[in-house]
Amino acid sequence: MLKIEDLHAAVNGKEILKGIDLTVNAGEVHAIMGPNGSGKSTLAQVLAGRETYTITQGRILLEGKDLSGMQPEDRAREGVFLAFQYPVEIPGVGNVYFLKAALNAIRKHRGQDDLDAIDFLAYVREKMKIVEMDESFLNRSVNEGFSGGEKKRNEIFQMMVLDPKLAILDETDSGLDIDALKIVARGVNAMRSQQRAIVVVTHYQRLLDYIVPDHVHVLADGRIVRSGDRSLALELEKKGYAWIEEEVAR
């Protein structure tokens, strides 16, 4: 599903990603872990098409199609979804309008007709239930006045509505209490499917107790320095990141 080849990316001339190779097959969940400043959030943003980063080398392939030159909206229409670490508050833009515009833009790209108002609401309500969101959310502006947990739930809710091929969750666990974490994880687990790849970017192992990954990768200084199964995450939990950084330095 996702194939990243020798990906280098820089911001203001400073290289942050220094050659990443990663393959995530449909049906798999991969966790990307790493210390602060390792480049894991940059990787998430670069995949989504953030223009502040320049791809200096390498390719990002989604089902064989190269995303690296595409605008963020075109990537989204191809099936990429980024759940933000810090979801943006957009006063004056209503959730209903926003979701409908997003969904219909993506449906159009897939050659599907716009959903009418009734079908849209029915579809959206069904997804809201899974992440326990109140319907009043729909009448509010995008993320405006939402608590930290509400914002994260809203990201997962949007993911469910847009039904991506590749979902990237950037530190979705940060700032969540255990109950909110469980709700978010339930949403993500409901999205696991043979037609979808999921990449979970996280600093802590905790989230992986609830979203169990098939593979775990450790990022340090812009490179993947270790890959393994779930036990790697548990080892990191026990020993911290220092030993990996030391080993890499050696």
Place this chain on the structure above:
Amino acid sequence: MSRTAPVEATGWLSRLRTDGRARFDALGIPKPTDENWRQTNVQAVAPFAATSAGPASASAAALDALPLASALPCRVVLVNGRFDETLSSLSGLPRGVRVRSLATALLESPEPLEPHLGHAASVENAPFVALNTALFADGVVVTVDAGVDAAVPLHIVHVALPGAAPAAIHARTLVIAKDGSQVTVVESFVALSAGTYLTNAVTEILAQPDARVTHIKIQSEGPEGWHVATVAGHQARGARILSYNVSLGAALARNDIGSRLDGPGAECRLYGFYLVDGEQHVDNHTWLDHASPNCPSWEMYKGLLAGRSRAVFNGRIVVREGAQKTDAKQSNKNLILGDEAIVYTRPQLVIHANDVKCTHGATIGRLDEESLFYLRTRGIGKDEARNVLIRAFADDVIDKIPVGAVREILVDTLHLRLERDFRGIEA
């Protein structure tokens, strides 16, 4: 001419006009060295500001082709500042609401107007009000009797038909809302032909105790038009004025809009929205004169600028001695697209009472990159994302305009301008 002679013969009116002329002669067209006109240069109108545009007739078809001009069923049309009976339609006004040509009213029964005309709009330090007072040929008088709710909005359409030689249109509007009455007046400014001209409009709103007046001004002058307008309110006890001031057209537009809160519990809200691009210049000088205790005022002006346009906002709030418990809030927010637009914004608070709340704030910013990226990662295209954010910015004011037909036209106009004039401008 038959009208002019007797009007001029009336004592008080003759004095009013002579005073206006004298003030204008003393003040002249403001220079950029004048404190109130530092960023707005109107010297170019000096050669023709005192030359009144002649009578002209507009075709109903041409007028009705403008969505704004035909937005509301109840309308008065002034062509080059003169009341045009055939284009006007005043059916549907309830008893107790009278709408007349100012020239006719001054000819037939001037006495009731004496205490009102020139009462709210002072000529003192206002050269354009002085000039209007000296030269207005006609205008509109709206009188709402005590306790009457006018119910349907009245639309005053100011039509400019510029000729070959530049000239000025000095129209005058007088709204007298008696005790406990309610009225909504929309004034729009449009041009039906190309050419250089000056609109120098003065609107006075006299809100007697507990009256409620909503004034909506939509400036959509021609691209070579110069627009100078004064809207001056005077509010007695418990009276409320809501003012909406939307500036879209003209090469240069200057508004002096404000009200004197002259009785306890009077309330004034000033909303403004301006949209400028290219070389357009818009200047809003607002003022609130808190002369009585317990008066709230609230002000929000928002503007969208592109190209090499310029916007000036000067918000003056005066709290007079004894005007305790004044609660005044002011905000001016500007959204700039492109690199070359300029905003000058300045609050001006003069406070002579000690138990008051006055807050003000101004922002000048660009579209938020984070918000744009967020929308785009959800599949919303770049132009659409940008327009969504711009509309959200404008909606703070546009959405509050209480006349649906006018609001819808403004929303359509905004969309059109975003597509036509603002397309492709980088955030």
